[in-house]
Amino acid sequence: MTPWKAARPGDHIHAIDTPALVLDLDAFERNLARMAEALRGSGVRLRAHAKCHKTPEIALRQVALGAVGICCQKVSEAAVFVAAGIEDVLVTNQVMGETKLRHLAALARRARMGVLVDHPEQVQALAAVAQAEGVTLDVYVEVNVGANRCGVAPGEEAVRLAQQVAASLPLHFMGLHCYHGPAQHLRAPQDRAAAIAGAAEAARATRAAIEACGIAVERVTGAGTGSFLHERDSGVFNEIQAGSYVFMDRDYGDNQRGENDIPFEHALFVRTTVMSRATPERAVVDAGLKASSVDSGMPTVWQRSDLRYVKASDEHGVLATADAAAVALGDPLMLVPGHCDPTVNLYDDLVCVRGERVEALWPIAARGALL
Amino acid sequence: MTPWKAARPGDHIHAIDTPALVLDLDAFERNLARMAEALRGSGVRLRAHAKCHKTPEIALRQVALGAVGICCQKVSEAAVFVAAGIEDVLVTNQVMGETKLRHLAALARRARMGVLVDHPEQVQALAAVAQAEGVTLDVYVEVNVGANRCGVAPGEEAVRLAQQVAASLPLHFMGLHCYHGPAQHLRAPQDRAAAIAGAAEAARATRAAIEACGIAVERVTGAGTGSFLHERDSGVFNEIQAGSYVFMDRDYGDNQRGENDIPFEHALFVRTTVMSRATPERAVVDAGLKASSVDSGMPTVWQRSDLRYVKASDEHGVLATADAAAVALGDPLMLVPGHCDPTVNLYDDLVCVRGERVEALWPIAARGALL
Structure with a gap:
């Protein structure tokens, strides 16, 4: 220190x-207001990503302006925000290992906690710890919609995992996590639009396949600062995870702005x-x-x-x-x-x-x- | 946290x-011992760079094994090590601004503190704060020996700065800081040798020019993990600032090892x-x-x-x-x-x-x- x-x-x-x-507070506050305005009346919620700011003072302002909660990338990160009074946190990651799982379950006593899965063993481990600790966890199946990082393939694989989650009593199947990271920094607006059109199509098809099994898909969540207007308007995403919009950076500044993009x-x-x-x-x-x-x-x-x-x-x-x-x-x-x-x-x-x-x-x- | x-x-x-x-303690301790052994009997001192580890427990072990003290890159970094009991710290950087200068002078009440200069205004500012706080600071003229970052040109420019320092009562002119950063990661051993041969030549000529003015050059300091054997054997450097040898990393591991290089x-x-x-x-x-x-x-x-x-x-x-x-x-x-x-x-x-x-x-x- x-x-x-x-x-x-x-x-x-x-x-x-x-x-x-x-932090230039005037510019920061204008950014907060612009995001709230961009989602107003759209029926799409903001769950701001806190990995970019790691600052409770900012998360509390985001929630005060209408965000339903935050995303975190790590369980320990989530713990800091729950301690600061944030009541709804989605860990946008797979959580492996006994220690982390116990901490995650402990947080679920104090806040609504969500987490991602892309493998049957993760579902088993989450169910076991939630059972042992007497808590419920929201679980989202991560679908690979083009980022080629984590996530199962759209369609059948996602359906099987969703069925497994839905059948696990202490887990609540919430829906799909469909984040396309690389799309955020495609420089040309039409390339971002095309990438998210593909992601939305994969999300839509996967949602339909899960619903066809009689399982409700309450939430399709994803998007970032570079692309969120496309997810907003997709008709399939109903939650936006943008984070960097509060600050911006040189890399986001290098994106060519599309006609409707927020300044x-x-x-x-x-x-x-x-x-x-x-x-x-x-x-x-x-x-x-x-x-x-x-x-x-x-x-x-x-x-x-x-x-x-x-x-x-x-x-x-x-x-x-x-x-x-x-x-x-x-x-x-x-x-x-x-x-x-x-x-x-x-x-x-x-x-x-x-x-x-x-x-x-x-x-x-x-x-x-x-x- | x-x-x-x-x-x-x-x-x-x-x-x-x-x-x-x-940290693999066995490997770490072997690295400490290898460095001590490499300098034993050479007449060249180790002033280990602490910017790589930032860990008082490591600095104390380096001093226990013969290091004369440490280098830091920032005044606030130095403050942490002085508080932990390190008694001789060289801030291998120019220090600008009232706040930092006051902290630097305050540290000089508790430890021997050195600092670099490459501009007459820095010498004036250091002299003023040392005078005001009633302390002495060791001052090294940074010479650009090939890194093209900070540092005055070898020769005349360095001589003028050394004269200015030597004439400033609360400052003690210690010598020359001649660090060649890029040389550390030249992959071929002969390229590292050639780069340091050039640096040593510039250091030698500059030292001679300053001594010709009747100013003693007590210390010529520099070197890093990738090149320090060349500085050790140069006949002009009498202090080594290597730091990464305690840990190593992929980048240093990518260097081709010369015949005599320490493993x-x-x-x-x-x-x-x-x-x-x-x-x-x-x-x-x-x-x-x-x-x-x-x-x-x-x-x-x-x-x-x-x-x-x-x-x-x-x-x-x-x-x-x-x-x-x-x-x-x-x-x-x-x-x-x-x-x-x-x-x-x-x-x-x-x-x-x-x-x-x-x-x-x-x-x-x-x-x-x-x-």
Whole structure:
């Protein structure tokens, strides 16, 4: 842990120690409102993904604005949010191992808990732990709708698993989890539309096959920030799991926007300082790959098209500068992270700013919750 | 923070919840001993880099085996180690900003503190804070010996900065910081040798030019795990900053070993579990890019050449498997991280194992110390 905080409420932004993870509250609140507006009257619910923010203060605001609950990617992550008062959590993952299963069941005493399966052994293990702990778990069959990661094939395989879940007394078969991750970052709007059309078709056919066995499919859940309007309008998805819309990042910003796409704004920044300016052609900032994750590429420098972040090492970021006068030693800069989720996971606090003032520090309480 | 620990001392390794960062103590201790042996009698000191482990328990063992102290990359990181009893810390970085400078000076009351400069303004700021706080700081001029990151050019520029430092009363000019980062991962041994020969030549010429002005150059410090034998034998470096040798990682493992290179072993692993096995051609493990940093490429699966880690998302790792029987749902596997430093920074604890037992949990106390 950092032995001191990057800022205190009331500080001027120029007093923020760097690197710091900064949330522009105005942009963030506009993003929250835009998402609520996009789903209003659609009959499609928002179950916001919390893996990107890991911050109870944000989840509580999402729920206050109408989200039915959240998604988490890990049981330990879910535990943090349940402790903070979130009452409905879907762990969008398969959960393996005695320890995790016991924790999951324990959480189901305090909140409505859902989980995914894509194998009969997982159903057996969930049924056993739910029975032993005297709880009910919502179970969703994960269907591979194009991501080629987890999930059974659409159709027959999914039907068999759904039947197994429906026949397991302490489990409640809720429906289908149909998330198409790679579609989120297809750059051309028509490619995203086509990918989700395929996913929706697979989901529809699978739902019909399960219903034909007399099993109700209450929920078809999925979607992310890059594609959710297509899921919303699909007629088969009735729940949206978008998460990154609260922050945006460089990777989402690189998507070409379709005609109807919502103009979510960059609200998350890494504030950094130029710490070396030994040559005219480069400036080195104090935010490297431990401050801004580079798994989806380099960050960009906010509102500074004359500066290019070209190389990250652990604690150094090298900026190429065309102009020797472009930036001076000690200058503050704002980076737009390449990928918001793993960047947030590097920090203990979000420094929330409004205009030129620090308004609050929000603990990223589920940071590092890997189990 | 993870609301529960991945393991407890005394646990069998099969009881470790995953993903967990596992240290093989036997291999780790052999690595410590090999480094001590490699420098014994050479007249070259070890100042181990702590940015890779961020773990006081490890730094204390390095010092017990002869290291003169440690390097840190950040002032807040240094603060964690000073609090743990390390008495000599070099911050291998430029330090900008009032807050950081005050913390640095405060640490100098409790430990010998060094810092780098590559600009006259940094020297002025350090002198001012040292004066105000009544402390002495060791100052090293960073010379660009080929990394093209921070650092002034060898020769005249370095001489001018050294003169400025030597003339600043509360500062103690210690010498030159000549680290060649990219050389560490040149795959061919002869390329690493050539890069460090060039760095040593630049260091030697710069040292001579400074000494010609009547300024003593007590220390020439640099080197990393990939190249340190060349710095050791250079006749100009008298301090080695290697860090990753304690752990190794996939990236260092990919270096072709030269004839005399020390056979450091992989001691750091991400323990993971197969959580999805929905198709014969892939298995999905519960360690994604929030569990094993992919900035230097994918991890490998330890002692399983039949399994290839092909894709990481936040909390999923996709393994390609040629053989449907190769791995089963629930199987534990060990990953060798692509890059140890940012991977360690994702965890709160090192789970230290000896053979099949968990011996200790060591807090990664400087995890997230970015300031």
